Amino acid sequence: MTALLAAALLLAAPAPAGPPTVTGVVLKLPPGEDAAALEGLVAARAGQPLSARALRRTVTLLYQLGRFSDVVVRAVPAGEGQVVLVVECLKKRVVRSLEIRQGGGPAVLEAEQLQKLLGLGSGDEFWQGRLDQGLARARNDPSQGANQRNIEKPIEQTRPIPQNSATQVRQAESAPTA
Numbered sequence: 001m002t003a004l005l006a007a008a009l010l011l012a013a014p015a016p017a018g019p020p021t022v023t024g025v026v027l028k029l030p031p032g033e034d035a036a037a038l039e040g041l042v043a044a045r046a047g048q049p050l051s052a053r054a055l056r057r058t059v060t061l062l063y064q065l066g067r068f069s070d071v072v073v074r075a076v077p078a079g080e081g082q083v084v085l086v087v088e089c090l091k092k093r094v095v096r097s098l099e100i101r102q103g104g105g106p107a108v109l110e111a112e113q114l115q116k117l118l119g120l121g122s123g124d125e126f127w128q129g130r131l132d133q134g135l136a137r138a139r140n141d142p143s144q145g146a147n148q149r150n151i152e153k154p155i156e157q158t159r160p161i162p163q164n165s166a167t168q169v170r171q172a173e174s175a176p177t178a
Contacts, residue, residue: 021081
């Protein structure tokens, strides 16, 4: 009897819904990118069921172009069982210059020394973690001697730079020397 009741309950329960249907795809690109040229790399299409494989393929194809720092896909609900995909390609930020100054004065290190010490220089892709790692290495580098105290407490100042570059200027506070 209980088996019959369980079977009846299973038959009465609604069948699990399949993946939502993609009703549209929005491609958000940095200024200067040609949307028409990149739309062919988007594997997910309107009218198709949402597919993890299509999303992975889209992200991989766009990211492998080397022009974007990240590719993010969001599924925005668009009604029952429907989503609109927003594919956002984030602009790659490139270091234009990097310097450490003490109290607005001259640079603490020459550009070549700083690049070697931080492992980050002009033309390199920028992300905050990369700069933080370089500063941590610099603080622990005994070859820097007197320069170490000049990078003990960096204060970040970011200036907006047009198009495809970023500038990070770190000014160093240092304790008064005896």
